[in-house]
Amino acid sequence: MDPSKDNPLLRFATFWWGLGTFLVFALLLAVIMFFNSSGPISLEDAPAKVRYETKAKTDAAQSSAVSIEAIQSVTDVVAKTLVASKPIAVESPSQIVPGSATSKKLASAPAVDTKAMDSASSASDAPIDPAVLAVGKAQFVVCGACHGQNGEGGAIAPPLAGSEWVKGPISNLIKIQLRGLNGPISVAGKEYNFPGGMAALSYQTDEQIASVLTYVRNSFGNKGSAVKPEQVAALRGEVGKPQVTAGELIKP
Numbered sequence: 001m002d003p004s005k006d007n008p009l010l011r012f013a014t015f016w017w018g019l020g021t022f023l024v025f026a027l028l029l030a031v032i033m034f035f036n037s038s039g040p041i042s043l044e045d046a047p048a049k050v051r052y053e054t055k056a057k058t059d060a061a062q063s064s065a066v067s068i069e070a071i072q073s074v075t076d077v078v079a080k081t082l083v084a085s086k087p088i089a090v091e092s093p094s095q096i097v098p099g100s101a102t103s104k105k106l107a108s109a110p111a112v113d114t115k116a117m118d119s120a121s122s123a124s125d126a127p128i129d130p131a132v133l134a135v136g137k138a139q140f141v142v143c144g145a146c147h148g149q150n151g152e153g154g155a156i157a158p159p160l161a162g163s164e165w166v167k168g169p170i171s172n173l174i175k176i177q178l179r180g181l182n183g184p185i186s187v188a189g190k191e192y193n194f195p196g197g198m199a200a201l202s203y204q205t206d207e208q209i210a211s212v213l214t215y216v217r218n219s220f221g222n223k224g225s226a227v228k229p230e231q232v233a234a235l236r237g238e239v240g241k242p243q244v245t246a247g248e249l250i251k252p
């Protein structure tokens with residue numbers, strides 16, 4: 001028998017080699033499947049798994065929580081109270097909206113006597129807190145848009161540098177900021193009357209207004225006492241009144 005040619009013995013050996021190889025791979029596959037028994041996770045299964053877990057937790061929490069009747073009995077009471085309640089006037093100074101009922105009520109209150117405030121301020125030579133100046137400087141960006149970032153004045157507003165109004169009574173400055181200003185106004189010997197004048201900037205808090213005015217009074221070559229938040233608060237009733245005019249202010 002020629003071993004290199006087709007013969008029954010060769011066929012027999014080839015058959016068993018083939019079967020053996022098949023079985024080896026089948027066994028390998030079986031072993032892999034045995035150790036990798038958790039099912040394959042698709043892209044959709046991954047988030048779904050979290051959803052099912054969350055739902056199970058929510059269900060568990062809800063079943064142990066307050067009953068729907070108990071919740072309804074409370075919401076009924078709250079709803080009835082809300083309907084029957086009257087709005088409370090906003091009294092916090094920084095929240096007063098110009099033209100609102102609160103603003104009108106405050107505006108109709110007798111004018112605050114600013115004499116004490118102004119004379120105390122002009123007599124004070126207390127050092128200026130650098131932290132207040134820092135807050136004021138940040139707030140001044142708004143003023144600087146019109147008055148120039150160095151208070152030099154320009155095409156739309158008079159200068160703050162060297163202005164007698166800035167160095168003068170603080171109640172003037174507080175009123176100008178809370179009500180805005182309608183010209184004409186003379187600043188450092190020059191007459192100004194810009195169309196529309198200056199709009200009120202009363203949205204700033206008492207602290208911010210006090211700081212920005214203190215900053216203006218102590219920058220660009222100006223020198224003046226600090227303005228205190230309480231002094232701004234005392235004049236919040238001015239908010240909502242028409243733009244102040246130079247004639248209404250104390251002559252600096």
Ligand code: HEC
Nearest residue numbers: 142143146157158159160163165182183192193194197198
């Ligand atoms: C939208 C532009 C504008 C902004 C912003 C503005 N002002 Fe004025 N301000 C004016 C104008 C205009 C006048 C003069 C009024 C007029 O001509 O009718 C004026 C006048 C003044 C005066 C009196 C005159 C003088 O030059 O001394 C003071 C003080 C003043 N502003 C302070 C401030 C401060 C403080 C701020 C920021 C908190 C501020 N202004 C923001 C436009 C502005």
